[in-house]
Amino acid sequence: xxxxxVRNTHPxxxxxxxxxxxxxxxxxxxxxxxxxxxxxxxxxxIVREGDRPSRSFVIADGVACAFRMTGEGKRQxxxxxxxxxMPDLQSLHLQTLDISIGTITACKVGFIQHEDLQRLCERQxxxxxxxxxxxxxxxxxxxxxITNIGRRQALGRAAHFMCEYIVRARAMGLxxxxxxxxxxxxxxxxxxxxxxxxxxxxxxxxxxKLGLINLESxxxxxxxxxxxxxxxxxxxxxxxxxxxxx
Amino acid sequence: xxxxxVRNTHPxxxxxxxxxxxxxxxxxxxxxxxxxxxxxxxxxxIVREGDRPSRSFVIADGVACAFRMTGEGKRQxxxxxxxxxMPDLQSLHLQTLDISIGTITACKVGFIQHEDLQRLCERQxxxxxxxxxxxxxxxxxxxxxITNIGRRQALGRAAHFMCEYIVRARAMGLxxxxxxxxxxxxxxxxxxxxxxxxxxxxxxxxxxKLGLINLESxxxxxxxxxxxxxxxxxxxxxxxxxxxxx
DNA sequence: CGCACTCTTGACCGAGATCAACATTCGTGG
DNA sequence: CCACGAATGTTGATCTCGGTCAAGAGTGCG
Numbered sequence: 001x002x003x004x005x006v007r008n009t010h011p012x013x014x015x016x017x018x019x020x021x022x023x024x025x026x027x028x029x030x031x032x033x034x035x036x037x038x039x040x041x042x043x044x045x046i047v048r049e050g051d052r053p054s055r056s057f058v059i060a061d062g063v064a065c066a067f068r069m070t071g072e073g074k075r076q077x078x079x080x081x082x083x084x085x086m087p088d089l090q091s092l093h094l095q096t097l098d099i100s101i102g103t104i105t106a107c108k109v110g111f112i113q114h115e116d117l118q119r120l121c122e123r124q125x126x127x128x129x130x131x132x133x134x135x136x137x138x139x140x141x142x143x144x145x146i147t148n149i150g151r152r153q154a155l156g157r158a159a160h161f162m163c164e165y166i167v168r169a170r171a172m173g174l175x176x177x178x179x180x181x182x183x184x185x186x187x188x189x190x191x192x193x194x195x196x197x198x199x200x201x202x203x204x205x206x207x208x209k210l211g212l213i214n215l216e217s218x219x220x221x222x223x224x225x226x227x228x229x230x231x232x233x234x235x236x237x238x239x240x241x242x243x244x245x246x
Numbered sequence: 247x248x249x250x251x252v253r254n255t256h257p258x259x260x261x262x263x264x265x266x267x268x269x270x271x272x273x274x275x276x277x278x279x280x281x282x283x284x285x286x287x288x289x290x291x292i293v294r295e296g297d298r299p300s301r302s303f304v305i306a307d308g309v310a311c312a313f314r315m316t317g318e319g320k321r322q323x324x325x326x327x328x329x330x331x332m333p334d335l336q337s338l339h340l341q342t343l344d345i346s347i348g349t350i351t352a353c354k355v356g357f358i359q360h361e362d363l364q365r366l367c368e369r370q371x372x373x374x375x376x377x378x379x380x381x382x383x384x385x386x387x388x389x390x391x392i393t394n395i396g397r398r399q400a401l402g403r404a405a406h407f408m409c410e411y412i413v414r415a416r417a418m419g420l421x422x423x424x425x426x427x428x429x430x431x432x433x434x435x436x437x438x439x440x441x442x443x444x445x446x447x448x449x450x451x452x453x454x455k456l457g458l459i460n461l462e463s464x465x466x467x468x469x470x471x472x473x474x475x476x477x478x479x480x481x482x483x484x485x486x487x488x489x490x491x492x
Numbered sequence: 493c494g495c496a497c498t499c500t501t502g503a504c505c506g507a508g509a510t511c512a513a514c515a516t517t518c519g520t521g522g
Numbered sequence: 523c524c525a526c527g528a529a530t531g532t533t534g535a536t537c538t539c540g541g542t543c544a545a546g547a548g549t550g551c552g
Contacts, residue, residue, distance in 0.1 A: 050483075068393045071479040076393040090386070093379040098386050098484035122371065132378050133339040139381065140336070140344050142388035147314045147322040149395045150440030154540070185498065194396030196541050201500060203540095217549095233317035237296075238344040400508070431530065442509050447532060463517090 011060040011110065015084035016130050018171055018242065029124050036111040045102045046088075046109065053091045055113045059083055062107030063183055066099045067191070077192035079141060080104070080165065080184065084172050089135050092117055105183045133240075140238045149194045152233060157193050158203045159232030162213055166222055167236050182220035207231075257306040257356065261330035262376050264417055264488065275370050282357040291348045292334075292355060299337045301359045305329055308353030309429055312345045313437070323438035325387060326350070326411065326430065330418050335381050338363055351429045379486075386484045395440045398479060403439050404449045405478030408459055412468055413482050428466035453477075 012030055016022060022030070037060065040046060046064065047053055059081055066078045066087050078099060081087040087101045092114055121128035141164070148160050169180045190200040207213045212228045214221040222228055229235075258276055262268060268276070283306065286292060292310065293299055305327055312324045312333050324345060327333040333347045338360055367374035387410070394406050415426045436446040453459050458474045460467040468474055475481075 066389075068389065070393065070397050074397040076397045078389050078392055090382045093375055094382050094386070094486050096483065096486070098486075099389060125368065128374075129339055132381070135378070135385065136336045136340050136381055139385035139388060140340070142385060142392060143312075143314065143324050143345060146324055146388060146391055146395060147316065149392060151316050151320040151322045187498080197498095198500085198542080199540055205500085237342065240340050240342070240344075433530080443530095444510080444532085445508055448508090451532085 011058050011084050012086075014172070015058070015086075015134070016127065018084075019130055019133065020126075023126075026124050026127055029120055029127070033112055033116050033120060037108065038111070039106060039108050040103050041106045042103050045100055046107075047091075047097055048100045049097055051091075051097045052095050053088060053097065053114075055111045056086055056089050056091055056117060057109045057111045058086045060108040060110050062109075063104040064101055064107055065104055065188065065192070066101050068099055075191045076194070077188060078145070079138065080192070082169060082172060083174065086131075086134060089131060089138075092131075104188065137240050140240065144238045154193070154195055154199055154203045155206055156231060156233055157195070158189075158200070158207060159212065159228050160234050161189070161193060161232070162207070162220065162222065163229055163232045163234035163236075164239070166220065167239060167241070171239075171241050178222040178225060180220055181218060182215065183218045257304050257330050258332075260418065261304070261332075261380070262373065264330075265376055265379065266372075268373075272370050272373055275366055275373070279358055279362050279366060283354065284357070285352060285354050286349050287352050288349055291346055292353075293337075293343055294346045295343055297337075297343045298341050299334060299343065299360075301357045302332055302335050302337055302363060303355045303357045304332045306354040306356050308355075309350040310347055310353055311350055311434065311438070312347050314345055321437045322440070323434060324391070325384065326438070328415060328418060329420065332377075332380060335377060335384075338377075350434065383486050386486065390484045400439070400441055400445055400449045401452055402477060402479055403441070404435075404446070404453060405458065405474050406480050407435070407439060407478070408453070408466065408468065409475055409478045409480035409482075410485070412466065413485060413487070417485075417487050424468040424471060426466055427464060428461065429464045 010031060012033075013022060013027060016030075035058075036055075046057065049068065061083055064081045064085075064087060066081065068076050068078065070076065079087070081101070088097060088099075091097055117131075121131065144160075144164070148157050152160065165182065166175055166178065166180055169175045174180050186200045186204070187197050189195075189204075190197045193200065195203070204213075204215060207228075208215065210227070210231070212222070212224050212231060214223055256277060258279075259268060259273060262276075281304075282301075292303065295314065307329055310327045310331075310333060312327065314322050314324065316322065325333070327347070334343060334345075337343055363377075367377065390406075390410070394403050398406065411428065412421055412424065412426055415421045420426050432446045432450070433443050435441075435450075436443045439446065441449070450459075450461060453474075454461065456473075456477070458468070458470050458477060460469055
């Protein structure tokens with residue numbers, strides 16, 4: 001599948017098919033889901049902590065992030081979400097959202113009512129399992145991120161981030177030759193990595209100086225994948241991608 | 247329910263009933279699950295990163311922890327698990343474990359085959375949802391922990407930990423008067439909080455000096471719950487406990 | 493073309509790490 | 523029941539990674 005025609009598929013189908021090929025019936029059931037598609041401009045909250053959503057959404061295009069605010073007004077970004085992700089799928093079973101989700105770039109977003117998802121899950125056991133699985137992978141990413149913030153220094157943290165991002169983007173067909181869009185500012189990176197903006201800047205320069213990455217005008221190119229993984233102490237296992245995509 | 251007779255209930259029933267009252271049929275279905283109960287002594291790994299378990303387990307008694315190791319041999323503890331927890335429930339849908347789970351104290355552990363859990367889920371939709379929900383709450387705890395490590399300083403981190411631990415323990419009926427067992431060494435705490443042992447020691451003394459907690463011989467007492475929550479920037483919302491338990 | 497956002501650089505500071513003893517507790521075997 | 527060694531907890535001195543502050547340089551958009 002080329003990156004071009006991939007954009008025309010149903011984002012949910014595209015995501016689930018990275019796990020296993022869907023049956024015709026399953027595909028039909030997903031296509032029958034009523035989806036409320038809309039475009040949300042950059043730097044808007046899609047849902048907020050404390051909301052009690054009656055629907056979840058899938059990102060069809062763009063980059064969003066899940067975040068929490070500290071009592072002292074500091075922001076912690078928990079994850080960046082790209083095409084195919086369902087960042088608040090959890091609200092299907094947890095009434096009150098414990099995170100906010102905001103756009104980084106303009107996003108094409110498809111809202112799906114919980115009742116429709118629930119019905120889909122009841123009738124298509126494999127799809128239910130795949131969605132459950134999806135939430136489990138987010139949990140695995142969070143675990144890895146705790147490890148990253150808790151026990152790696154700044155340079156490794158940044159390298160790790162780059163590895164994770166590009167691997168996830170590749171799984172959705174957004175990467176050509178170790179190169180992809182990375183429309184994330186250094187401030188956003190700092191809120192994700194638990195560092196100051198200034199230090200993120202220095203660490204990125206270090207990664208460039210080491211010849212590991214090229215990062216300019218919102219475009220990331222990995223120059224030395226092997227060494228970047230080493231520096232970032234990265235092993236894609238926790239993302240649970242099918243072998244072909246790794 | 248007193249803490250004494252609570253110990254005699256099926257740990258899974260006890261856990262699920264913190265969410266909603268089970269029907270007779272559901273209760274019967276759970277009691278019919280073949281469980282392989284055994285005691286595992288302290289400081290043993292129950293499962294290891296890379297394992298492909300064919301069963302999950304529920305902790306009937308004791309404290310365990312989920313952890314990952316860095317490339318440089320540093321340990322990051324991701325969560326402490328207490329009575330009623332199913333720390334590797336994720337393995338039901340993710341083949342390969344991305345974490346290890348080890349005992350802190352001796353643990354009574356009940357292993358349940360995946361196939362049996364799967365069958366239970368197919369037949370008891372509410373139980374399936376409750377188990378899914380359980381994994382979602384773990385994810386919420388991970389998110390909170392990222393925030394804690396990424397954007398709070400040491401004192402707040404420690405205070406937050408104490409808050410979370412005692413709230414979770416209370417939900418399982420293990421707390422009397424803001425007081426419970428905390429059989430966790432400062433080294434283990436340091437690996438959880440992303441701090442050095444020495445600094446954990448100093449921070450704990452600070453919490454004692456502030457009159458917020460009492461912590462000696464593996465026993466934690468919260469002396470000033472309101473201020474401890476303030477210092478720890480703690481709000482139990484993310485634990486998604488029923489109102490009665492909060 | 494001007495203002496706001498983002499990135500970059502330098503100087504200084506401080507929370508927490510590291511190193512090194514020492515104290516205390518606890519489990520174990522004699 | 524005591525003795526001893528290992529694990530755990532405590533304290534002080536010093537160092538360092540990363541934070542904070544401040545100012546400038548690009549960059550892009552209205």
